[in-house]
Amino acid sequence: MSKSAWKRAGVALTALAVVTGVAGCQDGDAKAGGTKAGGTQAAPEAQTQTLGDATKAIQAAYRKTSAAKAAKVKMTMSMKGAGAESGTVEMTGIQGWAPASMDITMKGSMLSAGDPDAPEQMRMIMLDQVMYVDMGAKQAAEMDGKRWMKLDMKAAADASGKSAMQNPFTGGGLDNMNQDPAQQLALLLDSPDLKHIGAEKINGMETEHYKGTLTFEQMLKANESSKLLSKEEHDQLIANVKKTGLKGYDTELWVTEDGYPARMDIGMTMAEGTMNVRADYSDYGTEIAVQAPPAKDTVDLFEMLKGLGKA
Incomplete structure (x- = not known):
């Protein structure tokens, strides 16, 4: 694949990590005024609920969201700083969490990866722990007409060890893929x-x-996947995260009168840059029928990498 295609694949993997692992947190820098891009001013403090009422409201939202199993999502991710690929990417589509699946379309400045011939948008499908990325017609011409890049994350993890697919943002593993909004409420x-x-x-x-x-x-302790880590792996993960300068997450969400999350914000500030994510949800309980692309139209990234290693 071309250099720009590899970069687009990297953007897709980063987007997957965000969608599957950290939906529901916000950047702690948005303190003054309580707003983010596209946000609104908070209501007067006198109208706020008690801690007990807030806890009950989120518990109720958790139960309803968990039962919904799927929703439509519009997510915007932006990254900037010396250690990150600056730019934005917008993801729109359907996300399911029981079972884990998604079918989303991506577009934005991060997708072009400096390539003027890059597609304006890119489709990404996840099903049965396998991700498929539509690399576009031009890239297909360089891969015997196969426009879909396949990444079997379970196969990659099995080949590299249980912790090989650890989410770098939350410490989650394969059993924590496609982390749903309900888990974020919890x-x-x-x-x-x-x-x-x-x-x-x-x-x-x-x-x-x-x-x-x-x-x-706290995020790691609440994550069931972290129990698979040995003490050495756990301590190393904590040490690696501390090196990034990440302190934690300021979590924000907006719950509708029907008891479902309308919006969740994600943000992380680290020594080398920042990541901000806004996810808007709608149509909870929507039917989701994700289908994998035909095998004849896919190229296996994991097998390709193994081949490059042998070479």
């Missing part, structure tokens, strides 16, 4: 400073805005 309940900000209108819907802070250690 994590927010572990926040020591959970609070209700106030009523806000999001995407034309009346919502209640909540916020809480989680350290990386």
